[in-house]
Amino acid sequence: MKSSIDITKLEKVRRTASKITARCPACAATGGDKAGVHLFINPETGQFGCAAFPADREHRRKVSAIVGTKGERDPEAERQWRAGRVKVAAAKLEGKQLARAAEAKLASIIAAHPWTEAEVRRDSPEQRLGWLCDPRRFLAALFDPAAVVWTGGKKQSGHARHAARWRSVLDWQEAPEETVGPMVTPATWQPGTLSRSGANVATAPFVVLDFDEFNGKVPTTPEELRQHLAASLAVIRWLREGLAWQLAAILFTGSKSLHAWFHMLPAATLDQLRNTAPAFGIDAGLIGHPEHPCRLPGWIHPKTGRECRVLWLQREQ
Numbered sequence: 384m385k386s387s388i389d390i391t392k393l394e395k396v397r398r399t400a401s402k403i404t405a406r407c408p409a410c411a412a413t414g415g416d417k418a419g420v421h422l423f424i425n426p427e428t429g430q431f432g433c434a435a436f437p438a439d440r441e442h443r444r445k446v447s448a449i450v451g452t453k454g455e456r457d458p459e460a461e462r463q464w465r466a467g468r469v470k471v472a473a474a475k476l477e478g479k480q481l482a483r484a485a486e487a488k489l490a491s492i493i494a495a496h497p498w499t500e501a502e503v504r505r506d507s508p509e510q511r512l513g514w515l516c517d518p519r520r521f522l523a524a525l526f527d528p529a530a531v532v533w534t535g536g537k538k539q540s541g542h543a544r545h546a547a548r549w550r551s552v553l554d555w556q557e558a559p560e561e562t563v564g565p566m567v568t569p570a571t572w573q574p575g576t577l578s579r580s581g582a583n584v585a586t587a588p589f590v591v592l593d594f595d596e597f598n599g600k601v602p603t604t605p606e607e608l609r610q611h612l613a614a615s616l617a618v619i620r621w622l623r624e625g626l627a628w629q630l631a632a633i634l635f636t637g638s639k640s641l642h643a644w645f646h647m648l649p650a651a652t653l654d655q656l657r658n659t660a661p662a663f664g665i666d667a668g669l670i671g672h673p674e675h676p677c678r679l680p681g682w683i684h685p686k687t688g689r690e691c692r693v694l695w696l697q698r699e700q
């Protein structure tokens with residue numbers, strides 16, 4: 384028997400011996416079934432259904448109206464469905480093109496902006512880099528003395544007993560060094576905050592770029608790590624000199640990544656950065672999340688035994 388569905392119009396078609404599955408066009412018309420698993424068709428009988436709306440006649444009618452081969456076609460429903468498909472495809476293509484342009488650019492950026500670790504240390508406006516490896520001094524160098532900042536372990540948040548993890552930078556100066564950290568956020572917080580949630584952030588003076596891997600390639604050998612750090616420093620130099628982003632600090636986390644602290648960027652720049660971040664070796668998940676913790680200098684990374692240290696810093700003026 385001839386199928387009552389025009390299979391050539393479907394997305395994500397998969398065939399097995401007993402059935403055909405695809406993205407349900409009725410679900411897709413409202414942006415649903417992105418995985419493409421709702422629609423099933425019996426190839427023998429031509430019967431079909433949507434796994435998400437198994438007993439819904441209206442939903443089945445809509446499927447017929449869009450991709451059916453018999454009567455009851457609805458050109459408007461079909462047009463909407465097509466427009467939705469085009470839009471999704473266009474957005475995907477734009478994201479890919481941006482990423483590809485960034486990737487193509489990366490090699491020339493790295494070649495044009497070499498910045499060795501020794502040069503970075505030499506170029507740092509603040510030269511007392513070892514002295515800055517006291518986390519209290521790092522906080523004082525970047526934040527206003529009256530600003531409330533959080534420091535602690537990732538889980539030290541969300542309960543009244545964590546209240547003391549939020550203190551003014553001035554108060555942190557009085558705390559014993561070993562109680563300041565191991566993490567901080569690039570945010571300032573409302574007084575009385577108990578939870579490191581975005582809603583409690585007072586200001587986001589910095590955006591921290593985590594250079595953890597270039598397009599999914601995690602460095603494993605010492606040589607790969609050396610290349611990874613060199614590429615990361617070149618990109619940071621390009622952001623600072625080529626794009627005039629205001630750099631505040633560069634930290635080696637003690638593991639496989641560098642953190643670049645930049646003064647806050649305009650929202651539109653952050654949006655663009657999110658698309659291109661992976662091609663530039665940057666973890667996009669941190670962008671726009673000032674509540675996320677990152678490492679403080681002076682602490683030993685638990686996985687490597689290496690110290691988190693400052694490579695470059697420009698004091699807040």
Ligand SMILES: [Zn+2]
Pocket residue numbers: 407408409410411421422433434435436442
């Ligand atoms: Zn459906």
